[in-house]
Amino acid sequence: MNLSRKLLILVPYSWLVVLFLIPFGIVLKISLSDIALSIPPYTPKLEIFSSSAEWLQYFMALDLENFIFLSEDRLYYVAYLSSLKIASISTLITLLIGYPIAYGMAKSPEHWRPTLIMMVILPFWTSFLIRIYAWMGLLSNEGLLNQFLIWTGIIDGPLIILNTNWAVYIGIVYAYLPFMILPIYASLEKMDVSLVEAAEDLGCSATSAFWLITAPLSKPGIIAGCFLVFIPALGEFVIPSLLGGSDTMMIGKVLWEEFFSNRDWPVASSVAIILLLLLIIPIILFQRNEHKQREVER
Amino acid sequence: MIKQQAHTIFEPWLNPTEKPIIQFKNVTKRFGDYTAIENLSLDIYSKEFFALLGPSGCGKTTLMRLLAGFEAPSEGKIILDNIDIVNVPPNMREVNMMFQSYALFPHLNVYDNIAFGLRRSTMNKADIPDRVEEMLRLTQLVPLAKRKPHQISGGQRQRVALARSLAKAPKLLLLDEPLGALDKKLRHETQFELMDIQEKTGTTFVIVTHDQEEAMTVASRVAVMDEGKIVQVATPDRIYETPNSIYVADFIGDVNFIKGKSQILEDNKILVNWAEGQQPIIGTSEDRIDNGADITFAIRPEKVTISFEEPLDIANVFKGKILDIAYLGNISTYHLELPTGQNFKAQATNTHRIERRTYTWNDEVWLSWTDTAGVILSE
Numbered sequence: 222m223n224l225s226r227k228l229l230i231l232v233p234y235s236w237l238v239v240l241f242l243i244p245f246g247i248v249l250k251i252s253l254s255d256i257a258l259s260i261p262p263y264t265p266k267l268e269i270f271s272s273s274a275e276w277l278q279y280f281m282a283l284d285l286e287n288f289i290f291l292s293e294d295r296l297y298y299v300a301y302l303s304s305l306k307i308a309s310i311s312t313l314i315t316l317l318i319g320y321p322i323a324y325g326m327a328k329s330p331e332h333w334r335p336t337l338i339m340m341v342i343l344p345f346w347t348s349f350l351i352r353i354y355a356w357m358g359l360l361s362n363e364g365l366l367n368q369f370l371i372w373t374g375i376i377d378g379p380l381i382i383l384n385t386n387w388a389v390y391i392g393i394v395y396a397y398l399p400f401m402i403l404p405i406y407a408s409l410e411k412m413d414v415s416l417v418e419a420a421e422d423l424g425c426s427a428t429s430a431f432w433l434i435t436a437p438l439s440k441p442g443i444i445a446g447c448f449l450v451f452i453p454a455l456g457e458f459v460i461p462s463l464l465g466g467s468d469t470m471m472i473g474k475v476l477w478e479e480f481f482s483n484r485d486w487p488v489a490s491s492v493a494i495i496l497l498l499l500l501i502i503p504i505i506l507f508q509r510n511e512h513k514q515r516e517v518e519r
Numbered sequence: 520m521i522k523q524q525a526h527t528i529f530e531p532w533l534n535p536t537e538k539p540i541i542q543f544k545n546v547t548k549r550f551g552d553y554t555a556i557e558n559l560s561l562d563i564y565s566k567e568f569f570a571l572l573g574p575s576g577c578g579k580t581t582l583m584r585l586l587a588g589f590e591a592p593s594e595g596k597i598i599l600d601n602i603d604i605v606n607v608p609p610n611m612r613e614v615n616m617m618f619q620s621y622a623l624f625p626h627l628n629v630y631d632n633i634a635f636g637l638r639r640s641t642m643n644k645a646d647i648p649d650r651v652e653e654m655l656r657l658t659q660l661v662p663l664a665k666r667k668p669h670q671i672s673g674g675q676r677q678r679v680a681l682a683r684s685l686a687k688a689p690k691l692l693l694l695d696e697p698l699g700a701l702d703k704k705l706r707h708e709t710q711f712e713l714m715d716i717q718e719k720t721g722t723t724f725v726i727v728t729h730d731q732e733e734a735m736t737v738a739s740r741v742a743v744m745d746e747g748k749i750v751q752v753a754t755p756d757r758i759y760e761t762p763n764s765i766y767v768a769d770f771i772g773d774v775n776f777i778k779g780k781s782q783i784l785e786d787n788k789i790l791v792n793w794a795e796g797q798q799p800i801i802g803t804s805e806d807r808i809d810n811g812a813d814i815t816f817a818i819r820p821e822k823v824t825i826s827f828e829e830p831l832d833i834a835n836v837f838k839g840k841i842l843d844i845a846y847l848g849n850i851s852t853y854h855l856e857l858p859t860g861q862n863f864k865a866q867a868t869n870t871h872r873i874e875r876r877t878y879t880w881n882d883e884v885w886l887s888w889t890d891t892a893g894v895i896l897s898e
């Protein structure tokens with residue numbers, strides 16, 4: 222490998238080191254510290270230019286106390302589980318809604334497709350926060366949805382949706398739908414239409430051709446879409462805090478409260494470290510899926 | 520591979536009591552206001568190896584898709600084994616297609632690709648492995664059964680596609696440019712393999728190709744198509760020797776055209792008056808041609824003999840000057856100029872090594888052919 226290739230590879234690596242590895246080290250360090258009434262609010266602290274004795278002393282002061290605390294308090298356990306549940310169910314709903322949309326897009330006349338893709342991406346042009354606020358307006362008791370339903374006479378009184386888990390599901394499904402649609406669309410669009418015709422030619426009905434050919438061949442897209450929704454949804458903070466109620470437990474919300482309300486940086490950091498460990502498994506699986514896909518396409 | 524064909528001549532189309540397995544009856548297919556197939560009628564007989572030949576875009580694939588059931592005709596009937604199949608969906612037709620792109624299922628291995636159709640059929644589950652094995656042996660794919668399509672070569676994929684489409688023993692097998700992706704040598708080998716398999720299985724094959732040599736090699740009959748119409752249907756040798764139009768003569772092989780006016784003699788003989796001061800060409804025609812009609816005389820270059828001495832006792836003798844010689848290995852094509860300035864081609868086999876070639880540039884030579892060597896086309 223020549224020098225310029227090495228330099229080129231150095232760019233992403235230094236990016237990762239500076240923006241991911243170093244912050245991770247700092248968070249890990251804080252998670253092993255103790256809370257303190259100071260600025261910043263934890264101890265021990267370390268000057269970069271210290272003697273080796275001070276370094277030793279510093280490492281002696283670090284411990285796993287916060288992690289033990291997390292394992293003893295049911296709140297965190299429940300919050301993690303509830304996040305996993307909300308993220309999984311939202312991912313499933315997103316898949317059920319996103320797949321037919323992606324399928325319809327891939328089957329539409331070729332000249333329509335750029336427009337359809339544009340329409341899927343279009344919401345990103347508005348701030349995420351504003352769009353979630355808009356849902357508050359739509360879902361509240363006097364919101365458009367309730368007004369409409371009462372006007373049609375389907376219901377007498379307003380449905381209470383806002384500040385419940387229902388609103389959180391709606392918010393997450395809405396916000397992450399494009400991340401499900403686009404990878405599935407990509408895998409369906411590049412699929413050779415003659416494969417389905419070949420299946421029908423060999424005796425499949427249209428439905429069984431879908432389940433035997435189209436669905437398995439769009440699997441990489443489905444897997445990619447599910448991870449792209451599941452991973453950010455698991456740590457989602459804005460949606461549960463704006464749309465969810467007081468009983469909506471999501472780890473992102475807990476983290477925020479530990480950090481800003483309780484000013485307990487060490488516990489907040491340990492919560493974040495565990496969340497990261499939880500996410501590493503799906504991230505590795507995701508990357509393996511992408512890798513396998515590239516193998517097949519080669 | 521040499522075809523061992525000692526049995527009786529296979530010519531069901533000449534037998535009036537034979538019923539065709541496929542009949543196209545005045546079939547028209549339009550896409551919007553574009554007519555891809557125009558009022559086409561065609562009979563194909565059981566056990567035939569029928570080739571559709573024509574330039575790109577003439578409607579060959581459309582014709583196949585009509586047979587497979589992926590397109591419905593705008594007008595007309597398609598009869599398979601006495602049943603109008605226009606409203607029968609593709610999965611209910613006893614017709615299988617080998618796709619131009621092979622369309623192998625990438626997530627299934629070779630074995631499962633071949634078994635796919637059998638598993639959707641009424642076949643007894645226990646009999647499927649035997650049938651798949653049989654197909655694997657027939658197409659020499661036994662060692663590759665567990666491979667995925669992306670792990671085998673282009674030629675092997677083509678054989679998997681063939682095995683898959685043959686597995687259900689269809690009444691009719693459609694092959695859409697099956698050898699298009701193969702290199703020339705592999706193509707030739709596969710053509711013979713196809714003929715062999717067609718004979719062994721006794722299936723009716725309809726093959727699409729734009730390669731006239733391929734059509735001539737494999738087919739029992741060839742249909743030449745042009746812009747959604749069939750121009751001529753005949754055996755390969757009839758298509759070559761007695762094309763019914765300038766289009767067919769020109770499409771198949773090399774040919775010289777000479778325009779002229781007809782002068783009818785007795786015994787089917789016709790004089791072609793083609794140029795002032797030149798003796799007329801003597802030809803024959805089975806068709807009825809009017810006296811004085813505008814006709815075209817067509818003759819293949821290999822039917823023309825070149826010599827230094829003026830030949831005697833032969834119907835047509837003309838002078839020519841060699842302009843160019845294209846050496847093709849086994850044969851040479853001579854590009855000549857007739858006394859009228861018209862270009863003319865003649866071919867001769869190279870029985871001597873190239874250094875001892877007898878004819879060279881600017882040589883004045885005699886061109887001769889018999890009265891039955893060419894054809895007279897009236898359009």
Ligand SMILES: Nc1ncnc2c1ncn2[C@@H]1O[C@H](COP(=O)(O)OP(=O)(O)O)[C@@H](O)[C@H]1O
Nearest residue numbers: 550553555573574575576577578579580581582
């Ligand atoms: N689904 C379709 N819609 C519109 N036009 C089509 C369609 N399929 C084929 N055609 C047109 O019909 C003509 C014949 O096509 P095709 O049968 O594929 O030709 P070939 O196989 O002989 O090359 C072409 O001009 C093609 O553009």
Ligand SMILES: [Mg+2]
Nearest residue numbers: 579580619695
């Ligand atoms: Mg075609």
